[in-house]
Amino acid sequence: DAGVIQSPRHEVTEMGQEVTLRCKPISGHNSLFWYRQTMMRGLELLIYFNNNVPIDDSGMPEDRFSAKMPNASFSTLKIQPSEPRDSAVYFCASRTARWGDLETQYFGPGTRLLVL
């Protein structure tokens, strides 16, 4: 299996620009999670989906952030407009519904975002 795929791996942009992060979960997984990692706040859950439906977006910092999951194999996290304080590593993780492993989240390699 290819694992969780994220793109781009690195993104440098200027304040005010739109940023779109992409994630392809592991095939057959039905839950998808977006996390943000910073030195100050550690790992924070932003939003998660079950069967392509957003279940909990209470971690999304503000309206500038939005996430979609149009189908089972693709999700996006968009920041518009971006600000320097959004600089972080963004991780996507997926989880199966298969009994015996449904507790485990599998993480992608992350997207390192720098907003200048």
Added chain:
Amino acid sequence: AQSVTQLGSHVSVSEGALVLLRCNYSSSVPPYLFWYVQYPNQGLQLLLKYTSAATLVKGINGFEAEFKKSETSFHLTKPSAHMSDAAEYFCAVSPGSGNTGKLIFGQGTTLQVKP
């Protein structure tokens, strides 16, 4: 509400020495507990998990952890550190019953292994 506290943001050991990374949790329901490892510039990789079966859990790379309900702890150990163990380690908790899949992470512990 659930929370995780990792005691010690940095731990340094000599190669061959015992590794002990501490994790205490708070949970109003029986928890599931996890240890993840993150190597530089990589994503998180599952080391081991506790899901209400055996309290002593063995994971990959020679790591193990013991769930102690009375102490609300889930400390990670390895008898003999290897240079390749240098990484950041995260303890995480989720509700065991009606598992929503949400993970609450600790702040992480950076393990340094000295030659």
